[in-house]
Amino acid sequence: RFAPALRWINRQKSMAGRLATHAYWLVPTCLTLLVLRFRAGRPVLGEDETITWDASTRSIRELKSLAYNTDAVIAPYYLFMHFWIRLFGDSEVALRAPSILAVAAAVGMAAVLARRLFSPKVGMFTGILLVLIPAITRYGQEARPYGFAILFGTGATLLLFCALDRPSWWRWFGYGLSVMLLGLFQLLGLLLLLGHATALAFRFWQENRGRSAIRDGDISWRLYLCWMLATIGGLIPIIPVALAGFTQQKSQLWWIPHMKWDAFHNLPNDLLW
Helix, strand or coil: CCHHHHHHHHHHHHHHHHHHHCHHHHHHHHHHHHHHHCCCCCCCCCHHHHHHHHHHCCCHHHHHHHHHHCCHHHHHHHHHHHHHHHHHCCCHHHHHHHHHHHHHHHHHHHHHHHHHHCCHHHHHHHHHHHHHCHHHHHHCCCCCCHHHHHHHHHHHHHHHHHHHHCCCHHHHHHHHHHHHHHHHHCHHHHHHHHHHHHHHHHHHHHHHCCCCCCCCCCHHHHHHHHHHHHHHHHHHHHHHHHHHHHHCHHHHCCCCCCCCCHHHHHHHHHHHC
16 A cells, blocks of 8 residues: 555655765756856846847858958857857847856866766865856856856866776767867867876876886877877867967957966956956
């Protein structure tokens, strides 16, 4: 008589157990969604967000002309937003929703990465810490491509460590795809590859220290080769965008001062607002 009720209770316990197991990334992700959704439609569009609206509401032919003549490096983001607006409209919340979702997913990925490298507690702490950084939530609530840069950069880093621990073609393919999307949505985000190369070199050093010579066919060399091939494969589609962007520097970046050592002094203010 009580068997159906007992089965239902056991299912609820099992579901609660699964949720508790994944709480280290679910809690920061949901917290990020709540924080970013709060008053997301209250401020009117800023100047750059207005540019996003203007470019994204143009036709595909006009977007091509914009990419060729003015703004090649952000054209992929405008193309994505073009179709997004057709589906969900162009209100403040609708325009900012992709950035909100992207940053929330990035926070969850960062928690998964921290758990993979350390522990579930460190994973949850990492995710919550990201929510508290004003620069993260500031760009997570803006209709610009920076939220996607955070997403694809975090995703590429997570896939890199997954591929190093358990190599497979689809993990390396996912890594190369993430690198490509990172470059298409934020070209300067590719500076992250310097960090990836450093992590790979450290892993290589850890696995081969104490050896008199690296044997032919060593697994570290194969991983290094796979990383090189995946990275090159991800960078090749970006080359036309990068070349077009270099020719448009004077028209797009004239207002940005040249990099000086003062930038390091101002870094805490820029990060913590």
